[in-house]
Amino acid sequence: MNLLLLEPAEVDAAGRTRLRDRRAKHIRSVLRAVPDQVLRVGVIGGGIGSGRVVSLDDGSVELDVEIDNPVPARPWIDLIVGLPRPAVLHRVLQTVAAMGVGRLDLTAAWRVEKSFFSSPALRPESIRKHLLLGAEQGMTTRLPAVHQHRLLVPLIRQLEASEEPPQRVLAHPDASGSFETVFSLAAGGRLEIAIGPEGGWIDREVESFQRAGFVACSLGPWILRVETAVTAVLAQAELLRRISVGEPVDEPTHSPC
Numbered sequence: 001m002n003l004l005l006l007e008p009a010e011v012d013a014a015g016r017t018r019l020r021d022r023r024a025k026h027i028r029s030v031l032r033a034v035p036d037q038v039l040r041v042g043v044i045g046g047g048i049g050s051g052r053v054v055s056l057d058d059g060s061v062e063l064d065v066e067i068d069n070p071v072p073a074r075p076w077i078d079l080i081v082g083l084p085r086p087a088v089l090h091r092v093l094q095t096v097a098a099m100g101v102g103r104l105d106l107t108a109a110w111r112v113e114k115s116f117f118s119s120p121a122l123r124p125e126s127i128r129k130h131l132l133l134g135a136e137q138g139m140t141t142r143l144p145a146v147h148q149h150r151l152l153v154p155l156i157r158q159l160e161a162s163e164e165p166p167q168r169v170l171a172h173p174d175a176s177g178s179f180e181t182v183f184s185l186a187a188g189g190r191l192e193i194a195i196g197p198e199g200g201w202i203d204r205e206v207e208s209f210q211r212a213g214f215v216a217c218s219l220g221p222w223i224l225r226v227e228t229a230v231t232a233v234l235a236q237a238e239l240l241r242r243i244s245v246g247e248p249v250d251e252p253t254h255s256p257c
Contacts, residue, residue: 001026003139004041004051005132006065011043015065016054024061027053039063042141044132047071072142075102076190077237078166080155082109082197083148084226086121090130091227096144097134099234107149111199117150152205159212166190168214171233172206173223175216179233182217183240191237195229 001023010017019027027033033053041051041063049067056062079096083089083106096104108117120126131143149155159165167185171193185191194201194209201209206216219232 001030001136002040003048003136003141004039005136005141006041006043008043008046011065016062017051017065018060018062020060024059027061028056033061040139041065041067042139043067044135044141044143045071046141048139048141072140075100075142075144076185076241077101077234078103078105078190078192079230080105080107080192080194081226081230082107082195082201083112083116084197085113085116086119088198088225088227089116089119089121092230093127093130093146094134094137095227095230095234097131097140098138099231099238100138100140100142101144101234102142103145103147105147105149105155107155108152109197109205110202112197117148122148152208156208156212159209165213166192168192168194168209168212170194170201170206170209170214170216171196171219171229172201172216173218175218177215177217179217179219179236180240182215183237183244185241185244191241193233193237195226195233198226 004023004027006017027039031039033039033056035053035055037053039051039053040048042048047067048069049065051063051065054062054064077100079101081092081104084092108114127146128143131146135141135143167189169179169182169191194214210216219229219236224232
């Protein structure tokens with residue numbers, strides 16, 4: 001837990017909160033916090049600051065909270081993902097929250113098992129649990145908005161009807177172009193990326209996405225699992241964005257092996 005996340009209602013008017021759940025257990029057992037220790041704290045959907053430990057006992061932890069940094073900017077990437085099996089979905093949810101995705105559309109596709117949509121993994125409480133775990137890891141207070149689509153065609157129609165669509169990219173291992181050759185995001189622009197289910201998109205689905213303005217590209221010479229493709233495309237997109245807008249890319253601080 002790199003960032004202790006609090007619901008807005010958990011902080012009273014005096015800036016104090018008392019935790020009694022897994023977070024309290026983590027503070028006591030993993031962080032081994034002591035009174036007056038300061039922890040990184042964020043309010044879900046709000047800013048980031050610090051929490052000073054006031055008291056600890058076997059069942060709870062009390063903190064004085066001070067939020068002194070603004071709400072993080074809205075993430076500039078949205079994802080469309082062919083719904084994976086439940087165990088993979090948990091990892092995808094944590095990854096998209098940690099790495100800063102604004103919206104995640106989970107969709108049916110030819111190679112998506114219909115039974116996946118009946119999984120308890122898609123219950124709101126399960127989705128939120130894994131988004132919170134990811135946000136704690138990635139140190140962000142913004143949780144992606146997650147939407148489910150049991151049919152792909154209506155989703156495609158929504159995309160086609162967009163009046164001001166972002167740049168759109170379809171991750172497809174058979175595409176001739178690479179991600180870096182199709183990436184053309186301007187400063188302040190947004191990016192929407194579609195990643196297929198295990199087995200990928202079928203040709204008809206690729207054509208449908210292309211009609212909605214998606215450009216097919218390859219992420220590299222590999223065939224990747226869904227959760228690996230999500231991580232790879234988000235990491236590549238962030239690097240390409242930083243280069244395109246002129247942000248410095250940090251030099252490695254370690255010596256090569």
